[in-house]
Amino acid sequence: MNDNLWKSFIDCFKSPGVTRNFIDYYTAITSWIQNNKHHFSVDLLEKNRLDILINLNPNIYVIEDPGFPLAMELKRFEKNIPEKLEIFAMILGNRLWEMVTIRGEECPNCEGDEMRYLLAEEISTKDKKIILECNSCGWTENIDGTLWSGGRVAILPANKEDLKSLFIS
Ligand SMILES: [Zn+2]
Incomplete structure (x- = not known):
């Protein structure tokens, strides 16, 4: 996938407090997607439910325990750079989905x-x-x-x- 797009995604982890709690983390990722939406096709957004996910209010939807450690998120992403945008969209969709579904x-x-x-x-x-x-x-x-x-x-x-x-x- 596009190097600059990936770098910009990784950069969003560097703002302070992003992984402080799940609500802030969800907000950071969905705002990043909002700002970079034009890189993704409508199909890709819909297929991975990103169109739904970016419009949810984190205060209402983010669950208490999504079941993964926030402190490991940056490392986890850095270790596995997705080859294709399709894979990246799928990873994002799955991660966000885990944070808002009971x-x-x-x-x-x-x-x-x-x-x-x-x-x-x-x-x-x-x-x-x-x-x-x-x-x-x-x-x-x-x-x-x-x-x-x-x-x-x-x-x-x-x-x-x-x-x-x-x-x-
Ligand atoms: Zn099944």
Whole structure:
């Protein structure tokens, strides 16, 4: 991938406090993507849900424990310079997704990952529904464990409040 783009990404770690907590870290990465959006095609942004991720309010969506150590992030990135922009976009998408999605049970399909709670909004009816999705293999199910049939929906991570309303009702 483009050297200057990579350098500029690594530079964003050098501002003080970037890895102080997950909210600041999420904010730093998504602002960097906003500022460098023109380097990515719309397809690439959508495919990796970066279009959704850069518009989420970190104060509402970033979870308490995404399950990786922040102190290692710069090293982790520096060690593996992505060869292609496609790979870089995928790595960014996965990392950000981990920071805003609440984990559920282990995926019954690949058993390699925990499923994440998502909010699916039917585009025509605006009906909202909480579903579970595995980011590794794409398996999606309803919260009662039956296979989710999909449809034309807009997907967002389900935040704490969404889950609260689900488990109360
Ligand atoms: Zn899976």
